[in-house]
Amino acid sequence: MKTRTIRQNQAAVRGVRLTGNFTMKQVLVIRKDLKMGIGKMIVQSCHASIEASEESKKRDPRSWGVWREEGAKKVAVKVQSLEELLDIEKKCRNYHLPVALIVDRGLTQIPPNTPTALGIGPAAEIDVDKVTGRLKLL
Amino acid sequence: MKTRTIRQNQAAVRGVRLTGNFTMKQVLVIRKDLKMGIGKMIVQSCHASIEASEESKKRDPRSWGVWREEGAKKVAVKVQSLEELLDIEKKCRNYHLPVALIVDRGLTQIPPNTPTALGIGPAAEIDVDKVTGRLKLL
Numbered sequence: 001m002k003t004r005t006i007r008q009n010q011a012a013v014r015g016v017r018l019t020g021n022f023t024m025k026q027v028l029v030i031r032k033d034l035k036m037g038i039g040k041m042i043v044q045s046c047h048a049s050i051e052a053s054e055e056s057k058k059r060d061p062r063s064w065g066v067w068r069e070e071g072a073k074k075v076a077v078k079v080q081s082l083e084e085l086l087d088i089e090k091k092c093r094n095y096h097l098p099v100a101l102i103v104d105r106g107l108t109q110i111p112p113n114t115p116t117a118l119g120i121g122p123a124a125e126i127d128v129d130k131v132t133g134r135l136k137l138l
Numbered sequence: 139m140k141t142r143t144i145r146q147n148q149a150a151v152r153g154v155r156l157t158g159n160f161t162m163k164q165v166l167v168i169r170k171d172l173k174m175g176i177g178k179m180i181v182q183s184c185h186a187s188i189e190a191s192e193e194s195k196k197r198d199p200r201s202w203g204v205w206r207e208e209g210a211k212k213v214a215v216k217v218q219s220l221e222e223l224l225d226i227e228k229k230c231r232n233y234h235l236p237v238a239l240i241v242d243r244g245l246t247q248i249p250p251n252t253p254t255a256l257g258i259g260p261a262a263e264i265d266v267d268k269v270t271g272r273l274k275l276l
Contacts, residue, residue: 026184028180028181028184030180037276038176038179038214038276039213039214039215039275039276041176041180042166042168042179042180042183042214042276043166043212043213043214045180045183045184046164046166046183046184046187046212046214047210047212049184049187049188050187050188050191050210051210053188071243072185072188072189074181074184074185075177075181076176076177076180076181076184077177105209137177138175138176138177138180
């Protein structure tokens, strides 16, 4: 059954390994309306990735382990405003998805306390897609 | 003494918190000679960030914790060839720095088994700089 999460179905985990399919993923959501260079965007994304990963691992170490065994799938998507970023964060909290909002201290390129990115998951792909399924790839 | 690592000097940890200076950092090294789009570069960097972070935490959880308390400093730099990437990896191993080489499975944009990025640290900034100090910011 597609809606089962990994931790509820050990057989599914074995299936994943055999087929090379992904059941878990992490999504990095980046603001494109800010004037960030590539290096800055990469650093903000890595902050989001690490912080969301730690949150996810704390909540459910077993699913986190499955994610890494599958190859730790990550997808980068974009939003065009602060409002859009915060709206996605809110939806993640409503769906109880592990999420990390990155607020830049503004040491370089942008003003202090600017929210720049979100990390979501790793979590079951089918759950993450409820929130991020319509966002455009970066 | 500036060359002391965090775990050898608890007082330095307190100093860091008060001053807001960084003593630890992680460096993401990205190949610019590959035809990767921004999203692909971000995902490769996040792979490097997570894998190097896990390696660093396994070796020295206390220093890893200091890094995160300081704000988890990350820097993105570029190289122009595979040879340069592998040379940096080798130097990291010679200096016993935690390092993760990311080899892409080539599902999108580039051929399978292409080394794309390196994650180095978190480790003491002064040690990381021995290897990455001359590399150009991305």
